[in-house]
Amino acid sequence: MARRHTGTGPGSRIKIGGLLMASPPIIVAAVFVGFPIIVAIAYSLGHVGGLNRTIATIARGQHTVGAWDRMSLGAYRDVFTDPRFTHDLGVTIIVTLIATLAVTALAWVIAVYLRTTPEGAWFRSGVAKLISGLAVVPMFIPVVIASWAMLTFYAADGFIRSLCADLGFQGPTWGYTMVCVAIGLVWTNLPFATLMITSGVQSVPDALIEAARDAGAGLLTIVRTVIAPLTIVPTVIALTFTAIGTLGAFTMPYFTGPNAPSMLGVDMVSYFRSYNRPQQSVVMAVVVFAVAAVFGAFYVWANFRSAKDSGRV
């Protein structure tokens, strides 16, 4: 007769042990991240009691509901009917897309260059080493310092303009513009993306690339048909992390961007602190959270697809 596992069997004991070992991070995430998210969403829908009471007593322009089973979309209406918000949302999404695409493209170019440097090509291997070293430098420079460096570089009296003036023409003033913000975000996000994509591209076995060359493929064809499909997961990780990081960026746009339009990270801080309208600030956070969830879904989908492709699922 077949014996069925009961709750006291050795198999379930192992399962419980595994669960216990995995539980600390899950509990920490649930208590310190999950719970505040729920409380904040409740606040954005007009629930001002409980843990939201303190902030609700000093906030202005609040929309409140009396019972726990009701909700008010008033704060959402406030935010979405404010042309400043919709404009900033558009700008944030555009800057995010531009920075993400630029970061991914640059990381890919670097990764392919490093991958295809022939052995013994002393000049190229020297350049390759220099590039792979330089690409991770931003990781070790605090964003505040990088922001100020960026400003002095692109300011009206900055390096670029001075150089252009010496050469006899008017250079662009990018300090306190969205261009400067985008460049700065590319700078801060490039190291992680480069590390991710480079290691992904490096892990494509030599033989697979050589087999493609042997079959008659040139460099670009190999990148398109062999390396890229096998580097989908690291690329998607780099894409989503860059996108989510850029979407909620604060320091870089706060220091180097214009007063208006500004990115939502800056708006949230202004609404929360300067305008004393925390409910509207939380609404913006929910919107950013929703957009980030789209990128997150993309990440999960890509992971699943590649697992299916290689026969793991």
Added chain:
Amino acid sequence: MSTNSVGEEQQSGLVLRGVGKDLGGRTIVDDLDLVVAKGELVCLLGPSGCGKTTTLRMIAGFLNPDVGTISIDGEIVTRVPPEKRPTAMVFQNYALWPHMSVFENVAYPLKLRRTPKNEITARVHEMLELVNLMHHEKSRPARISGGEQQRVALARALVQRPAVLLLDEPLSNLDAKLRVRVREDIREIQQRLGITTVIVTHDQDEALSISDRVAVMNSGRIEQYSDPTELYRSPATRFVGGFVGAMNTLDGELRGGADSTVAVVGGVTVPVDTPATPGTAAGDRPVSLGVRPENVLLGPVEAGASAKIIRSIPRGHFTEMVIELATATGEPTELRAYLDDRSPIARLGPGDAVGVRLHSVLSYDQDGRLR
């Protein structure tokens, strides 16, 4: 090494002339000459690090030789990159693209050549039928067995209709039984298509059983290049003798004429059944003798030089005997002999005395070259 006339060179599928390659300050391939006739199957055989894979990679174009030329069908391709060379390679780990189906893997080279779609389908199907894999057309490489992956890799190489087919240790990842079957399949397909083929292997069995000719490599050079029978019967150097099949090596020399030949080993004379050119050692130059275990003949004590059985190892269809020759100097000289199980000697055990005669003894000079 054979020298080749101009006529042979013109008909040759693949010619390497004075090819050399240094890697990391070490000479890997040294002044190598190799001529493979059209439609011939040649094995590069040698121990690891002998330069056989480097040679193959130079033929494929993945490495540029430092010196020398490579030509295929009379055209010099030394500097032609692999994507433009009329060669196709089967890699050791098959190198199938995991994100493509079996069909897409085989179709890939044709797509690059902008072959019309219906022709691609026809040719891929033809190849998959040839390697008997039509039923796996839509499978991913990870879903099929090692032997099947091997055949996909072969189909992908053959679909390109290459002038030269290259295989790098094609059977090393297969289990012993499958290996024998796949190597016969490879030989059969190769002969059917009449395709010039070079196979790299370290397995002498594989090399001897499927090649038209075998090039035995050692330290970046070809020690011998001949057909399998010749290679086994008269290994040109002591190294080849030891690497291809088993070989007893003895310090000694051959004496005598056409009617009676003896081998003198450690002061003892051992009768030799076959006439051989006697050793022409001048003075006391050391000479060594090589004799295959199946050519060490054991009989009653009075029938040959006296020896003692040390070990008897049953090997299935034959018995391997390790015997010690009673030398005058007292230095032990061990010999291995293969015996038919039905021979009465095969029933003797350690310590029993036997008489030794030799057959087809090879004599090598001090540089290890066949005299």
